[in-house]
Amino acid sequence: MKKDKEILKKVTALKEELAAVSEAHLEACMNKANALLSSLYQQYDFTRTIVHMDMDAFYAAVEMRDNPSLANIPMAVGGEDMLSTSNYIARRYGVRAAMPGFIARKLCADLVIVPTDMAKYSAVSRVIRSVLSQYDPNMTPLSLDEAYMDFTDHLVKRRELDDQSRTFPEFSETMCRCEPEERLGVVSSTEGISSAVGDGVADVPNLNEDNLQNSVATDDTRILPSATNSDTEPSEARIMKDTTVSTDTSQCPRCNMPHNPKRILFDVGVEDAVREMRHRIHLKTRLTASAGIAANCLLAKICSDQNKPNGQYMLPFTVDAVQDFMKDLPVRKVPGVGKVSERQLAAFDVKVCSDFYKHRDVLYFLYSGGMFEYFLSVYLGLGANRLSKNEDGPKSKSVERTFRGMSDPDQLRTLCHELSLELAEDLKSAKNLQGKTVTLKIKLVTFEVKTRSQSLPTATNDGEDIYNVANQLLTTEMKNCSSKPLKLRLMGVRMSNFTTSDSKQQKLKVIRDTNSTPSDKRISFLDKIEAERKSEKVNQSCNEPLGLLAYMSTDKPIGTTSNISNAGRNVSTKLSSVWDESGDVTTRKTGKIIELLEGASNTDPWSLADSTSSSVATIPSDSTVKTATKYGPLDFYRSSKSGALDPWAKDDSSSLGGF
DNA sequence: ATACATACC
DNA sequence: CACTGGTATGTAT
Numbered sequence: 141m142k143k144d145k146e147i148l149k150k151v152t153a154l155k156e157e158l159a160a161v162s163e164a165h166l167e168a169c170m171n172k173a174n175a176l177l178s179s180l181y182q183q184y185d186f187t188r189t190i191v192h193m194d195m196d197a198f199y200a201a202v203e204m205r206d207n208p209s210l211a212n213i214p215m216a217v218g219g220e221d222m223l224s225t226s227n228y229i230a231r232r233y234g235v236r237a238a239m240p241g242f243i244a245r246k247l248c249a250d251l252v253i254v255p256t257d258m259a260k261y262s263a264v265s266r267v268i269r270s271v272l273s274q275y276d277p278n279m280t281p282l283s284l285d286e287a288y289m290d291f292t293d294h295l296v297k298r299r300e301l302d303d304q305s306r307t308f309p310e311f312s313e314t315m316c317r318c319e320p321e322e323r324l325g326v327v328s329s330t331e332g333i334s335s336a337v338g339d340g341v342a343d344v345p346n347l348n349e350d351n352l353q354n355s356v357a358t359d360d361t362r363i364l365p366s367a368t369n370s371d372t373e374p375s376e377a378r379i380m381k382d383t384t385v386s387t388d389t390s391q392c393p394r395c396n397m398p399h400n401p402k403r404i405l406f407d408v409g410v411e412d413a414v415r416e417m418r419h420r421i422h423l424k425t426r427l428t429a430s431a432g433i434a435a436n437c438l439l440a441k442i443c444s445d446q447n448k449p450n451g452q453y454m455l456p457f458t459v460d461a462v463q464d465f466m467k468d469l470p471v472r473k474v475p476g477v478g479k480v481s482e483r484q485l486a487a488f489d490v491k492v493c494s495d496f497y498k499h500r501d502v503l504y505f506l507y508s509g510g511m512f513e514y515f516l517s518v519y520l521g522l523g524a525n526r527l528s529k530n531e532d533g534p535k536s537k538s539v540e541r542t543f544r545g546m547s548d549p550d551q552l553r554t555l556c557h558e559l560s561l562e563l564a565e566d567l568k569s570a571k572n573l574q575g576k577t578v579t580l581k582i583k584l585v586t587f588e589v590k591t592r593s594q595s596l597p598t599a600t601n602d603g604e605d606i607y608n609v610a611n612q613l614l615t616t617e618m619k620n621c622s623s624k625p626l627k628l629r630l631m632g633v634r635m636s637n638f639t640t641s642d643s644k645q646q647k648l649k650v651i652r653d654t655n656s657t658p659s660d661k662r663i664s665f666l667d668k669i670e671a672e673r674k675s676e677k678v679n680q681s682c683n684e685p686l687g688l689l690a691y692m693s694t695d696k697p698i699g700t701t702s703n704i705s706n707a708g709r710n711v712s713t714k715l716s717s718v719w720d721e722s723g724d725v726t727t728r729k730t731g732k733i734i735e736l737l738e739g740a741s742n743t744d745p746w747s748l749a750d751s752t753s754s755s756v757a758t759i760p761s762d763s764t765v766k767t768a769t770k771y772g773p774l775d776f777y778r779s780s781k782s783g784a785l786d787p788w789a790k791d792d793s794s795s796l797g798g799f
Numbered sequence: 800a801t802a803c804a805t806a807c808c
Numbered sequence: 809c810a811c812t813g814g815t816a817t818g819t820a821t
Binding site (some may be wrong): 218219220221222223224238239240241242244476508510511534535536537538540541542544587630632634700 | 817819
């Protein structure tokens, strides 16, 4: 309600801004949008088959599985103060994830709230991932219950698999549900898996290696629990095969349940492959999953929501099907468009994805280049079709705690200390991460949130170090509003800016290695930068290199400030001094380097660059020190968007031949 | 670099 | 009674 007003306020402000804009300007926006659109349009790629799978009401489902008395009542997982998930019965009352318990109870007085047991969910998750890995060893988990997979390779191999490899016992609570491991001939590290099964999944008994070997060697059927739960997957037509293994009344040595003579044969096609995967998850965990199948991650993710729970949806791999699908899709379904964006967009009559197109001129004007490009690519149904490598690691870590008004300075300090130490522990146990930036977050009793941060010269993960900074920030805040007592309802401490394995040097190397036609001069200059960095002299001097910048074919003199139009806004740029490889300023009157100033990060200097000439620039000695990577060349401008995708990368001689 | 808002689970 | 907590990211300054 309060938020609503704020959103509305912003919207009206934006509308005014929009109203003040000339027809001509809007027309220009339209042209820009069209240009981008036509370049995006070339990006369709239906060569990969991406699957997104998502467990149904995961935490709640696990708890219901392990405690049948919860199965038919409205329940949720979480604390009194916050719910993580609710089951489908509770959802009928409007009880949702991310809802405080007390509100949930208002909606549903009988709601049972089960405390979360992350350890258990992680264990179950490992089991699930072991299945997923068999379809894509490079599967990318998004969270405990969600993952992207690229099925392309599996589908090729799958054609070679015999029927038996695609045959699985029907689901039954009372009969064996085991299956031979490695059935798909996929190598998977099963060590962790079997142990995970041991502690995490109560209903797959005795899965130890001995038994595993036995059963794999001797038979292919096992059994499990039962009950015609097979009708939980109704809509799915599969090829059924009553391989009446009949006479087999024996028990599975693994789970001690009778073998299930009923089998399901899955086809070699994509949809059956995915059904099979979901079925195997069901067999192993007694939990259901939903999945989406499409040509890229964005579409797959949206599709997995389509037939939830316990269903799947495949979006045909054609431009027409994709566009048709996107046309009426509510923008809220788009990942990244949350409650706020939904409202904002709605205020400009953008409700479904085709409205991204319909109002492209206005959107171009209103949103940043990145956002706008995203909207249009979503409209077209474009998305990444390769799973990004799971590297990097966390970018920040934090601890925060909510409580009921606290204003005593000593108490606050104590809390701050505790949080700092906790965070330090977290950092240490998480790969011994060390960070430079400490952020203090406080929420006043009025619900106003503030963050205050400060960076250290050196990375640390020492509790006292962190506390020193956090406490200082806290003290400042307390002084700052000394008139009032500073009553808080939340305090948090965060560490970020981790020193990874010197990403800066890494990047410089990459840049150098990437140069197709590297100039010797440039390399030697970069080497020098690297050397300086290593000797840690860099920050002493304000001559810190800004990085490689485009050598502009402009005739304006050094020092000129000019404007570049970027996404309908003007961005300030400055022609700066040119430094040669010895570090001296060359005094060319017509310097041709453009230095991007703050806030200009979306401007692509290459698009304005003369493709043949290039050089290295540093910032003048009286400037603020900046790092080379911040404006580092190739990397920076090309990272997220592949060259062609960059709206500002003109079709002309744009990129830097020399680089 | 810092502050804040938004999104997702 | 009462509206989380953790992390990532975009945007503005």
